[in-house]
Amino acid sequence: MARIHVLPSDLINQIAAGEVVERPASVVKELIENSIDAGATTIDVLLENGGRKRIEVRDDGSGMSRDDALLAVERHATSKIRQFDDLSHVRTLGFRGEALPSIASVSRFLLTSYDGAEEHGVEIECDALTGRREVRPAARDRGTTVVVRELFENVPARRKFLRSADSEFRSVVTVVSSYALPLHRRSFRLEHNGRAVLDLPAAATLRDRVIQVLGDEAAGYLEEIDERYETAHAAGFVTRGLRFASRRNQYFFVNDRLVRDRVLTHAANRAADSFDFDGHPAIVLFLHIDTEGVDVNVHPAKTEVRFRDSSTVHVVVEHGIRRALGGAEEGGTLLREGPSLSGGQAILPAQIAQAGSPVLHRTATEFTPLFQQRAVVQPPHAMGAATLPEPMVDESPQLGDLQGRVIGQYRMSYILIDTPGGLRMVDQHVAHERVLYDRYFARAAEREPVTQHLLTPMLYETGAAESAVLESHLQELHAVGFLMERFSGNSFAISAVPPELLKSDAETFLRMLVDASIEERSPHLLRVREKVCASLACQAAIKVHRALSGEEMARLVAELLDSSNPYACPHGRPIIVDIKHIDIERHFHRK
């Protein structure tokens, strides 16, 4: 690696300034980036108490000479850029010369390094509490180790903001997985409290690495993304037929740098939503563009980027994912009729950024005029809401109207009811979800689980962070009818499930539950119970696109009427949509 030098002050002023050390995960991020920049092929991360107590990152990279190591802990000292021009084609992950001194200023910091050339290595110890710094010779193989203990010990106000050890640990799992994804030839390991929780040995192919990170179950569902448009190239993988309740399995990289970016997420999710609105596929997307086409110097943590031509980026990503999800034909159609290419009416990514929230492009034919005028979802408390164009006097549907006559099923998904007020549509899936949710919740509250024993117990294998979440939910899972316990490592043995749930749906349910809970910081019992019941209800409920007999429909509607809230499902989705009779009449010019 090039020699380290202190940057000139005018260049320092050009660099996005700010604090990068917020929590253990950000320390791990900065240290891993340094190891990667140093060409390390083996990177080991060791944590104690989610990193609150101790973080260690070891690598076998280039190492540093004694003089360089001393400079490395000084502010604005870097080996990665020299002059202003370098900022426009940064290839390394770091370039600010800020990370090590920032970390050293809020912890007990120990750096050991050997460059393989000098007589021996060097060890530098910095104690933020006392300001003491010691430099000693050290014996070690080529590479660098940084140990960070008692993060924020000297800044109690910041330490207070750290989350629980479990939650900090899960963030670190995400960081290590993310950095490992694009670098499949390098090996990454993560140990927590002495236990190996992530072991990603060098993989032969990128696909193998993606499977190591997403889990074996993803293997059968991975579709390759490979799309070029103008100077941009989108590559990677998306799961077809396997979806998750959250977007946490979506990783976006720009020139191998992990980023959070609205243009990318919007393009990806628009592509995914055009196939199925339920859940989110796992996506590992690598966007390669000219370094001049992207500005990485936007935010000190460098997780935000700015694209010079965001519409090209949007097209290549949306197109690439669509093609992977739908086959060659789908992707081709998009490029011919693609919104960003069709000119005038398209909503371009730049507008999305301005609008503040993603705007979906819709063609005029997607809405019938009827729905445009009066798409009325009527939760009881929102009747006559100001959003309606005209006040609706004394026509507000009453709960009793649910008893109207079932007259059929629309698209094998919606039950149609003729009510005194007009035509009522009930979404069969969410209606059933509401009924089941109430049922599970009552059983759990009364501790009267109903179970169905499996002939052969099933094993559920999951990741490190996931198994910690499941473990903390075991009691509530028992309360709704699961008999399960930790089997070994990260696997659980399940011997009974609630009777409404098919055995084959149990895995999907557990995955959904973990997805829904993993970001939770301090799980309260009631929140856990709600999540368990909601995920279970969603999984066990009848699906859309399923024909129902008249009797089944009538029974479901009757049960819905008895439920705690027939208007909204536990996730807040509407169950009932009413079209007023008067609107139907007006539509036919009868009024």
Ligand SMILES: Nc1ncnc2c1ncn2[C@@H]1O[C@H](COP(=O)(O)OP(=O)(O)OP(=O)(O)O)[C@@H](O)[C@H]1O
């Ligand atoms: N693990 C490592 N192996 C070899 N050299 C390292 C290692 N970590 C840091 N260095 C050297 O120390 C310098 C300072 O590291 P530091 O992380 O503070 O800044 P940076 O990586 O240059 O920029 P940034 O602040 O954006 O991370 C680096 O430029 C690099 O030369």
Ligand SMILES: [Mg+2]
């Ligand atoms: Mg760095």
